Amino acid sequence: MNLDQMVDAIEKLQSAKRFKHSLGVKDVAYDLALIYGYDTMKASIAAILHDCAKHLSDDELIGQCNIYNLPVSKYEMQSKFLLHAKVGALYARKLYGVEDEDILDAITYHTTGRPSMTLLEKIIFTADYIEPNRRPIPRLNTIRKEAYFNLDQAVYIILENTLDYLKTTNNVIDEMTIKAYEYYRKLIEASSINS
């Protein structure tokens, strides 16, 4: 399936609001790829497909993990929507013919992040957070500006925001997000000491 066919398929699958979000992520991911010297086609594909399993219910997500033997962590068991990321990567491979591991990883880690993300993972993680249709979030405009100058700094602020937000809700905090936050906090501290 080529990119245009993927866009058409996602439009049929998603609500108008979610499809607008997917297109927003695609546009921002394209720009970030250009700025940071990454393949814009791969970034566009990862972006348009990143939420391709988000329409599934919690039960359906668990069902797909059982059928395809995808491991479910205790955090995912408590916040099942997190599973749309790894089921999304599975669908990208099975339904959209994506074999590129960079793209599949970017879809898998778009919700939680992880330590030492690849450039494409950071592009999708950030684009998902800052695309123009996002409802206002604290520090969103700071993150938007930072994203185009220092992607690691943007990733760090997003992780910090996400942890702050999760602490105010009853949602469990995925261990991967905490590990990612610690990794980027150290990275940003080290770069500010060296500069």
Ligand SMILES: [Fe+2]
């Ligand atoms: Fe998502």
Ligand SMILES: [Fe+2]
């Ligand atoms: Fe998203």
